[in-house]
Amino acid sequence: MDLLFKALRDPTRRRILEMLKQRDLTAGQIGAAFSMTAPSISYHLDLLKHAQLVSSRKKGQFVTYSLETTVLDDSLGWILDLLKKGKRK
């Protein structure tokens, strides 16, 4: 839960997730959308990976990233639970 919210805290990472929602993208394609160096993007991708929000596979020299939604269910559950406030016992 902590890694997840940590990952979602940063606007760059949130935008990356939104991009990956549309289609899988290579690290380079993602980086092209930001005015930020490649290592910085790499850093964000690594963090998203640790949070299990994305997965990656290497094809030749390229590394393609995909959105992983499984973990998002957890956060959804957590938030939904708070929203059930009115219905507490």
Added chain:
Amino acid sequence: MDLLFKALRDPTRRRILEMLKQRDLTAGQIGAAFSMTAPSISYHLDLLKHAQLVSSRKKGQFVTYSLETTVLDDSLGWILDLLKKGKRK
């Protein structure tokens, strides 16, 4: 959106929200649940307030905090949208 995820990033703040889900609590009651000084708790409460996740009202010397769920809907929407991944056009 940024203030919201910023607020949710910290475990102490998430736990405060969970507590306030059960019932409204004063700053002191909240603080009692943590091994942390009152000013630190005050800091977290202020941050939650800025994110509009809680509201507060003063009654005598006490300040009571309540969970505010309106803003949570936004985050819910954002996450749900990512989960619609499979259905992208």
Added chain:
DNA sequence: GCTTTTATTAGATATTTAGCTAATTAAGCA
């Protein structure tokens, strides 16, 4: 009016974070 209680504000500080440049790894290609 003073003292106690509840809470916040101010100021200091160690840690974490997000960015950069430089160096490295690994694959493709001439």
Added chain:
DNA sequence: TGCTTAATTAGCTAAATATCTAATAAAAGC
């Protein structure tokens, strides 16, 4: 075998964050 391209790792740094102590504010009770 080199050179180029794609991406990551290493090392550095400024800014943000979470914590503390000390000081202040404001209400309650003697």
